[in-house]
Each structure stands twice: as structure tokens, then as C-alpha cells.
Amino acid sequence: MLSxxxxxxxxxxxxxxxxxxxxxxLDAQGESRISVEDFAVAMLNEAENARHSRQRFTAGY
Structure with missing residues (x-):
């Protein structure tokens, strides 16, 4: 599950x-953030490659 x-x-x-x-x-400023566009790329990468099967993971800068 991608969070x-x-x-x-x-x-x-x-x-x-x-x-x-x-x-x-967290980024260098201590913020947890990502653009919708980059989050979509992370989601599609996972759908195509299934590197985190049955695992919770996150995407951010």
C-alpha cells in the first residue's frame, strides 16, 4: 500500500x-511533501514493477 x-x-x-x-x-527543511505528479509516477512504477508486494511504503522528497 502506497502512502x-x-x-x-x-x-x-x-x-x-x-x-x-x-x-x-522528510526533506532538508524537515517537511514531508510530494507533488501529485511525482506521487502518480511512484504509484505507476509500483503497479508496473510490484517491488513492495503486501508492504506499506511511502514516497516523498
Missing amino acids: PSAHLEPGARTGQFRLGGDQLL
């Missing part, structure tokens, strides 16, 4: 997101 960051907002598709486990990912 979003604390702040999921429209923005640019950067491709610079990270994947993590069951904890929120």
Missing part, C-alpha cells in the same frame, strides 16, 4: 522523489 507524504499538492513532476518504509520521509 502519500503529509503534504500532497499539485506541482512539478521532478522524478526526484524517494521511497521509504512505514515512516514519513
